[in-house]
Amino acid sequence: MALKIITTLKSEVSILAEKRLDAKYFFVNHKFNELEEKSTCEVKTLKQLNANISSGSYVDKYLSKSEGVPYIRVGNIKPFSISEEETNLVYVSKNLPEKIKVKENDIIMGRTQATVAKLAVASIIDKKNEGCVLSQHISKIRVNENIISPFYLIGYFNSKFYKAQTALATHGDTRVELTHSQLNKIRIFIPEKEVLKTIESKVKKIIDVNRHSINKIEKAQSIFGKKLNIDISKIEKKIFYSVNLSEFKEDDLWTPAFSYPLYVNTLKAIQNTCSLVPIGEIATVKKGNEVGSANYNIALDKNDGDIPFIRTSDLVNHEVDQFPDYYISKDIYDELKQDIKAGDILFNNDGKIGLVAILTEQDNVIIQSHIKRLRLKKEAKKYNLTPEYLFLALTIKEVAKIQVERYTVIQSTIPTISNHILDIKIPILDNGSIEEITKLVKEAFELKNEKKRLINEIKEQIDFYFDI
Template identity: 30%
Template structure:
């Protein structure tokens, strides 16, 4: 939208950009009801460092895409790792403590993460900056983080960035950011709510990760160390009688074939299509995007074994009705293209609109080994999110045009539904599924709470202006 405004020539800085001065005008208007202070006055800041070589396991190394609104993206495949040696060098420069604020300085600007006790071992890339609020500052870290994620905060982060080919927020520009001095009673309220909600969020995230480890150990009998899914080349032959309509080497790798055959000797398995319906999301137009409303989910919106609390785009009620994608308890979303294999389990209160790179799985028939659809949904989530899901993704994904995808092959994924000869293992499967459903229910509640917190803060910010 074109906006025309005036500014005195005496107020022009050495670098003139319309967004920068428009942001200044917005801050000046807000100052009629609030006092502001610059980040440079109340905080120290330090950026991470470039590490040229990653490791398969090691110390988490957070990059730009790991910085989301309020939370960090710790999804497998999205977090890089570095060696302890490199990490030790980076820790001399910066060691994370709870209530530090992390922001990205390039590319995806306008997002800030508030750290918790779960961040003690992380390191930062050169494009991520940590902000530490001084103890004597009249503003709390939670206030700064929530403000930077507000419309007024985002506009400053984006408008202060400069660059000919890629916008970058310099340390000097970051120090100019103005943050409001809200009443301390209000700041304390948001500090308590945000820190406790974030702690619960990461507690549940790691509980779900533990369930995934238990699932892998149950299905593969602790043989995971023997498995290797590296990209090293392998020469093998396949009988033509064994070929199906899809021919590509990854589909017939002997190691993966033997893993699946051995699994079917130990467990009774069904295809997803035997007990669930699978439906594809719908394409969208840019004109259907709104700044707020019902979340529009893309593949990048599926993170941390759930959904991002804050998506880049939203839909209004009219678009939501047009897409007609009602969510029921236990529905599962699965990303089919690009970033394949991101999984989220949703509930009826999770109003979303999901795009055509995502498929929805809904239980249609119960299987005898599970007591109800909740436990079965939880178990299906664990299998798809774990090693068995990854093996089948690698076996079935093909490059479609430019992006890898699964086409309609998700329906053919095999899911163990009971143990052959071991009722105890079947009981373990049921127990894991029920626990997963319970944790994921709580997880979605926390995600919704984070959304409500940001909305509430934005409202209080406006009412105090």
């Protein structure tokens, strides 16, 4: 790599509001000044585009889902969308000030993070998430669509041009922060109208297919739930209970949760409506690999051939995050030879246990050791099971969550179910229901695959449109 030397006058440093004196700050600004001079495109800052920037607020009183609205925190923000997993959501009062709520087409981003690499990931709000409340660590951008399209803007905010500028964030004692003042200075390269309209159209389609994919999975879950017909509120649950020693010896799991009557009786209730089969009988299970943090590359530093490294936090809305925090070299990928492919089910075995996803054709990834890959055996055919049906069963609270909590133990400080994933029992519904559920889930992941394809197209279109 050639050494690059730039010169900055002392007078330029002294007039900066941030009083910055780090090389990266001036190098990035210098690079963008060069780009702006060479570019034939219009270049404007968010301030020049009259963007309205505000933040959410700290709320410490959480409510039930039925009483409140989702409270969006930094961890919920993913590129182009919001993580809607129940395990990642909390709810707050509907009566909070409108200024900390979101409207359709608002853009939101985390303004504080542990590292620059994770800072200011941007999402756009769709109709379903309108009215959600923002935490104090999130910035909201609302624009006049007659001046700049929010759909182009969210595409730009997921490009390397934007990520390079977030490197200018202020470094605090323990975290980095992109202040409103710095956000206002973010430069937006605006292409010719025809290109802008193409990107805008693709983003609108991304938002649409994302919502349709989630809706199809929710519809399949509803069908599954109605077929099970289990009312947990009517199942006996005791605070105090006793267990025969013989039961402990038989199962070799000496934890209160394993014998908790609510969990045990729920499984018995399911067994009264349909047969159950353990995962170990119908699927092969294989864990991923640890590669060592020394081999991690962040998005800005990665090489073209680097492979996304998927950790437990990267399973979002039943798919793998398209832009995870870390990437691994192609050499390590080739050396590991992980046997994973499109259609495989991924299951979080540790940490956020029970989160589940299906790989699409767009996903070429490495999975860490805390994630397990599930693939159906030939024995599954006698039950008419499909990967889509197994995936869906593992998203059902009455099926998977209860069994995960039964089998969870703490190893040092990390929760895990170890190899007990093989013992999780899957309800076998009638063939008609299995086929209906399979069809819906298959359609959902075809949409997810289309969404990821479009996102890749937009990213490449923006990244390569401007000569950097």
